[in-house]
Amino acid sequence: MRKFVSLLALFAALAAPAAVFAATVDPSLIPDGTYTATVEKVVDAKHILVKLDNGMEANLTTNRSNVDFSKVGANDKIMMSLIKGLVAVYAKKS
Numbered sequence: 524m525r526k527f528v529s530l531l532a533l534f535a536a537l538a539a540p541a542a543v544f545a546a547t548v549d550p551s552l553i554p555d556g557t558y559t560a561t562v563e564k565v566v567d568a569k570h571i572l573v574k575l576d577n578g579m580e581a582n583l584t585t586n587r588s589n590v591d592f593s594k595v596g597a598n599d600k601i602m603m604s605l606i607k608g609l610v611a612v613y614a615k616k617s
Contacts, residue, residue, distance in 0.1 A: 548579045550608035557604050559616070568593045573601070585610040
């Protein structure tokens with residue numbers, strides 16, 4: 524019984540990183556449009572990790588000078604417009 528539990532724990536530990544990786548979506552695959560998301564992490568002023576309303580995570584970036592992610596923090600809800608996988612504009616929801 525002890526071997527079975529150890530083996531089960533090993534499989535769970537190996538599967539956890541794969542499950543996290545599988546949930547991250549490539550931003551270029553997200554159709555252009557407006558989305559609501561929850562901020563998970565602000566990497567820097569031009570890069571952000573969000574969780575979309577459908578449960579998928581995405582590492583988003585912007586090339587616009589007027590978009591500054593340093594004004595939001597973890598757990599903030601934002602509404603954003605994506606064009607070709609890049610954030611064109613966003614607004615913090617209250």
